[in-house]
Amino acid sequence: MSAPVSAGAVWRRVLPVWLGLMALLALACAAAYAPLGPWTVAVSFGIAATQALLVALLFMRLDSASALIRLTAACGLFWSAILFSLSLADVLSRLTRT
Amino acid sequence: MSTRVAESPASLADPDELALGLPESYLSAGSTLGSWLTTTDHKRIAILYALSVTLFFFIGGVAATMVRLELFTPQADLVGADTYNKLFTLHGVIMVWFFLIPSIPTTFGNFLLPLMIGARDLAFPKLNLASWYLNVLGGLTTTAAVLAGGIDTGWTFYVPYSTTFSNTAVTVGVMGVFISGFSTIATGVNFIATTHLLRAPGMTWFRLPLFVWAMYTTSIIFVLATPVLALTLILVAAERTLGLPIFDPARGGDPILYQHLFWFYSHPAVYIMLLPGMGIVSEVITCFARRRIFGYEFMVYALVAIAVIGFFTWGHHMFTSGMSPYAALIFSFLSFVVAVPSAIKVFNWTATLYRGQVGFESPMLYVLGYIGLFTVGGLTGLFLASIPIDVHVQDTYFVVAHFHYIMVGATVSAYFAGLHFWWPKFTGRMYPETWAKFAAVLMFFGFNLTFFPQFIAGYLGMPRRYHVYPPEFQVWNVLSSSGAAVLAAAYLMPLGYLTWSLFFGARAVNDPWNASGLEWRTTSPPPRDNFFGRPAVLGKPYNYHPEGAEPVHDQPRMPSQGSLT
Amino acid sequence: MSDPAIATEALLREPWDGLKLPEEQALSYQRTGATFGIWIFIASEVLFFGALFLFYTAVRAEHAEAFAAAARETNIVYGTVNTALLLTSGLTAAAASRASEHAALIRLTRWCLVATALLGLAFLVVKGLEYREDIAEHLVPGPGFKLPEASAQLFFGFYWLSTAIHGIHLMIGIGLVARLIVIGWRHPERIPGNPQVEVTLLYWGFVDMVWLFLYPALYLAGRSG
Structure with missing residues (x-):
């Protein structure tokens, strides 16, 4: 581990991430009121995904985690993708038919 | 090194260890109720699970008996x-969630997974007790x-009936299932972490017994499927008790x-119900055919493929x-x-038997029954996967027969x-073998007599979930109910003679079947810490070759007369 | 981890102590196991909330206008303040997790744990204020609901349920952090290097992430136009 030993070293690692997250929050809030039409959903959830990625990588330290743990996290996403894609295959194709 | 082991397994052993008298087993570590209810020993927790699972099996069985009596x-x-x-x-609810899902993983899995990989316990022993x-x-x-x-509502709790119309205790019921979900x-979590982190030196992934692979793949399903059910049951309970609109079609909800x-x-x-049984079959069939499993790697890939494609x-x-x-x-x-990986498994088991020295001891009889019943259940599953046939037999006894062949015929066998x-x-302890063989054969015939007529009745159009039916179906129902009695x-027979054996059965030796797994390399019953010393693994599992030869053991043998209980 | 002040012996648990490893290595391996275990659980939780968001996605696709109209009724001020509170608690949690690796940083660890729990409580207080306002505005589905379209109630079905489930997760997180605070108060030597610190704070991080997706789902839809 690239051991930070002083309190300052700990904060230097995490504070910039927090600033980035707060900036993204402000951006998301502003973008929600912007006239982006159908892109609004993509932008707001895209920002959320970016924030979640930052939290996972830098707060929960997936960036320095072992391959096994990254794989575990990826499994959660992959299986969610199965759930979403096959369920929505039905829901969306039902919608287009009616 | 390995040739020396083959010649004389005992030569590896510490002579002092062999000189020990009867070692103390996990059963003698305390006999008070408190010592059982607070244990973190995976073997004792397995016994706790065995008791609760048996209780629920008979509760579910009583309900099934009433159903079959009514349908006479x-x-x-x-x-x-x-x-x-x-x-x-x-x-349905009791059998699915409180017998079939936990049965094999929580009893055999809890007991055997650490033994088979040479670990002292599961990774998180307290979590294991909490799960019970x-x-x-x-x-x-x-x-x-x-x-x-x-x-x-039926075990499926389909909405909107379960949320809007049913006047029964649905909320309490789904909460029970919800709680048991955390248990699985x-x-x-425990099994996955244990398999990854606590394997003995030399126990590589492709030296794992197939039962361990089965537990591992089952655990993946436990972890990734159960939370979706938990959330779904919360949605049902919330809609019922709080009146929140979730699936209510009157307010735009989507029951599908x-x-x-x-x-x-x-x-x-x-x-979840099937893979653990496949693991057991692989262990038993190799031992009683005295053959290495046919296509070990493909058996592993098939387990993983079933778990993922499932x-x-x-x-x-x-x-x-x-x-x-x-x-x-x-x-x-x-x-x-x-169906492809499932078929690979059946073919490989059959091929394992080829030129084996097949013994027909009671575990093997159950396994041979399993292969037959699983094949019938699996093939009728293909009928149901094809849409035109499924539309014809949907919600008939054909479906009932199909899933009972898989879940009861195969898994319970x-x-x-x-x-x-x-x-x-x-x-x-050893059980009376003649009784066991009789029960195994009786189970196979009783099962087929119960459920095969249901395929016919279902194909002829008898719907499921009705307490009355047109008289032309009676012949099939009489056959089925008679089979249910058998x-x-x-x-019930194993309940009797296994209980008898606890008190009067002959003392078991450490390896009564001359089997090859690590769990047989310790005493019967094993000590609290499972092994004397830390086991190391030198070769592949199912070391039964060459034909007719004794299995090659990696581990020193313990004194063969078992342990103090 | 060669930090001499880490109380290895007090932290080692069954069965990791029986691996015939030197104590420090065994503790490090135990920590690997604990981290792996909580990540498996987090993957499981991803599916739990994944199912909840699937419900949202499907119903929003089926009733896009009603959802936009209903989402405009939520109070974006409370939502944004709460997001900021949770992100800040994520900051203190991450700092506590990193500081807990070093016995020299025990004071920082403890203060960050306290701050994390307090920020979590602040979130719940704001949530409570928001609930009170929602109830006053008749945003509880059922007779007398504020909006005329029936399917707008679906959005608020999701709103109440998802915020409640997230709130329960957060309360569990606060409880776990509070437990660490108590341990650190009674036995300060048991905090540095303790695998439970990282496990608890990983769980906290996950609860944060869930909210990051609930925020656009509940507060940002239907604001423009």
């Missing part, structure tokens, strides 16, 4: 429509729902979405639900795909195979 005649003579609905719901308490709490909650008037997730969420869990749950097929339960036909087409195709195979290891006898 076409009229309603024993129970009315409402009671009948509650009976088959009770049977959650399971019992869930089971008692669901049983309380029965006492509070029962549930009449905890077990899954409920079925997606439910079957995203419940179809993989079929593989998540892609849930829609075949919904072909007639109003789901989009495009989605139905995709699900039908994917359901055919999952495997459960009994494992119970007999490892009974000497669990308890240190089956009940076959299930």
Whole structure:
């Protein structure tokens, strides 16, 4: 581990991430009121995904985690993708038919 | 090194260890109730689970008996429509969530997984104990729902009936299942972490016994499917108790979405019930055919493939639900795909028997029965995966027969195979073999007599979940109910003679079947810490070659007379 | 981890102590196991909330206008303040997790744990204020609901349920952090290097992430136009 030993070293690692997250929050809030039409959903959830990625990588330290743990996290996403894609295959194709 | 081991396994042993008298087993580590209820020993927790699972099996069995008794005649003579609905719901809920899902993983898995990989315990022993308490709490909650008037929705809790119309104790029932879900997730987390981190030196992934692979793949399903069910049950409970609109079609809700969420869990749950049995079959069939498993790597890939592809097929339960036909087409195709690895397993087991020195001891009889019943159940599954046939037989006894062949015929046979195979290891006692053989054969015939007629009745159009039926179906129902009586006898017999053996059975030696796994390299029953010293593994599992030879043991043998119980 | 002040012996648990490893290595391996275990659980939780968001996605696709109209009724001020509170608690949690690796940073660890729990409580207080306002505005589905379209109630079905489930997760997180605070108060030597610190704070991080997706789902839909 690239051991930070002083309190300052700990904060230097995490504070910039927090600033980035707060900036993204402000951006998301502003973008929600912007006239982006159908892109609004993509932008707001895209920002959320970016924030979640930052939290996972830098707060929960997936960036320095072992391959096994990254794989575990990826499994959660992959299986969610199965759930979403096959369920929505039905829901969306039902919608287009009616 | 390895040739020396082959010549004389005992040459590896520490002479001091061999000179030990009878070692102390896990059973003698304390006999008070408190010592059992606070234990963190994976073996004792397995015994706790065995007791609770057996209790729930017989609760579910009583309900099944009532159902079959009612169906003996076409009229309603024993129970009315409402009671009948509650009976088959009770049977389904208890059998699925409190017997079939936990049965093999929490008993055999808990007991054997650390032994088979050469570990001292599971990774998180306290979590393991907590999972038993959650399971019992869930089971008692669901049983309380029965006492509070029962549930009449069927085990599937389909909305909007379960949320809007049913006047029965649905909320309490689903909360019981919800609680037990945490129990299975905890077990899954424990098994995965244990398999990854606590394997003995030399126990590489491709030296794992197939039972361990089966537990590992089952745990993946536990962890990734169960939370979806948990959330779905919360949605049902919230809609019922808080009146929140979730699936209510009157307010724009989508009941088909409920079925997606439910079957995203419940179809993989079929593989939760199936994969552990496949693991047991692989252990038993190699031992009694004295052969190395045919195509070990492909058996592993097949287990993994079933676990993963099993998540892609849930829609075949919904072909007639109003789901989009495009989605139905995709699900039908994917359901055919999952049959491939299942077929690989059946072919490889059969090939394992080829030129083996097949013995017909009771565990092997159960396993041979398993292969037959699983094949019938699997092939009729292909009927149901093809949309035109499914539309014809949806909600008939054909479906009932199909899933009972898989979940009862196959899985329960495997459960009994494992119970007999490892009974000497669990308890240190031998059971009466003649009785066991008789029960195994009786179970096979009783099962087929019960459920094969249901294929015919179903194909002829008899719908499921009715307490009355047209008289032309009576012949099939009489056959089925008679078979159920035989089956009940076959299930009760082991309860009798296994209990008898606890007190009067002969002391088991450490390796009564001359089997090859690590769990046989310790005493019967094993000591608290499982092994004397830390085992190391030098070769592949199922070391039964060459033909007729004794298996090659990696480990020093313990004194063969078992341990103090 | 060669930090001499880490109380290895007090932290080692069964069965990791029986691996015939030196104590420090065994503790490090135990920590690997604990981290792996909580990540498996988090993957499981991803599916749990995944199912909840699937419900949202499907119903929003089926009733896009009603959802936009209903989402405009939520109070974006409360939502944004709460997001900021949770992100800040994520900051203190991450700092506590990193500081807990070093016995020299025990004070920082403890203060960050306290701050994390307090920020979590602040979130719940704001949530409570928001609930009170929602109830006053008749945003509880059922008779007398504020909006005329029936399917707008679906959005608020999701709103109440998802915030309640997230709130329960957060309360569990606060409880776990509070437990660490108590341990650190009674036995300060048991905090540095303790695998439970990282496990608890990983769980906290996950609860944060869930909210990051609930925020656009509940507060940002239907604001423009």
